[in-house]
Amino acid sequence: MASAPQAQALPMFYKDLVPLNSKEHAKWKVKGLDDASFMQEQHAIPLTIDEFSNAARNYPIVFSVGENSVPLILMGLNEGVNTFMGEDGRFNQPAYVPAYVRRYPFMLAKLQPDADELSLCFDPTTGAIGDYKDGEPLFDKDQPSEKTKSILEFCEQFEQAGQRTGQFVEELKKLDLLMEGEVAIQQTGVEKPFVYRGFQMVNEEKLRDMRGDELRKINQNGMLPLIYAHLFSLQIMREVFAKQVQAGKVPQVTEAPTV
Known part of the structure; x- marks a missing residue:
């Protein structure tokens, strides 16, 4: 269940993966998707x-x-x-x-295959994120907004659940x-x-x-x-x-x- 490094094949649903950062996305906002056609x-x-x-x-x-x-x-x-x-x-x-569906278009991923730290990334091809007038801001000046913090927390909880899931499957195999x-x-x-x-x-x-x-x-x-x-x-x-x-x-x- 762990998120794959960006250098490898992208996980299901994701067409591209970009790290979220305050320099490039300072004025970007996130809004709900109109539909779930990405999983259709x-x-x-x-x-x-x-x-x-x-x-x-x-x-x-x-x-x-x-x-x-x-x-x-x-x-x-x-x-x-x-x-x-x-x-x-x-x-x-x-x-x-x-939860795999609900976290889209965000996910935690390694920016480099040999890195230990996971960074919050998103799929830029989705219409859920962009330099929009409407939506919830991703940054408050140069700091993550409350919305971004909640997204990060959800993705962290998903990764932790993924680790527990992997342990469960390994025990079934044993x-x-x-x-x-x-x-x-x-x-x-x-x-x-x-x-x-x-x-x-x-x-x-x-x-x-x-x-x-x-x-x-x-x-x-x-x-x-x-x-x-x-x-x-x-x-x-x-x-x-x-x-x-x-x-x-x-x-x-x-x-x-x-x-």
Whole structure:
């Protein structure tokens, strides 16, 4: 979940990244975006463990494949399909908005790959920030405004939650609880089910077979409620699939593209 250095590929949503500073942006202001079209074609959004209980009410929570696995919410089951967003770039139903989305267009990032310090940066391609007449000022003379301080605090809290999330995933790996995920969904009138793969999930069988001391440990350290929030949320995959069918966005294949 940690923000990537600017020299590397930019994170999801971000088209460019510029450090915020009082010399260049002294008169700049920030205002709310008119819509969330920047996430309209994203089907999987990173999530921190701090958000599991809220997000699990609306979205399936899965884990990405690969060495640096992260939790993701699925807003669609196929790449480029977001069943929660309308064509106007707005949510088409009440739903939890992940912190990863709410921090955009800001983020903390290293200005140099070998640097330790993170700096507050923003995506200059967004219409949320600029030399506008309206909006909240980012600086009071040469000092950060209260708005900028609150943005910085939110980004710092996000990074801290990201670190806790990374520790949670590492512990799942140590306990060998993550497995390759697979969900088969049978559509009415279709002979073969749609099979979704390309993600990870907690192995319920291994969870049930854990030793008592291990189970007690993950209950005491708060991991167990997070695991069950993830497992219960997987039922929502069928609801998301149904929304895709209703929108006519289900591919006519028996195995869908991976997450």
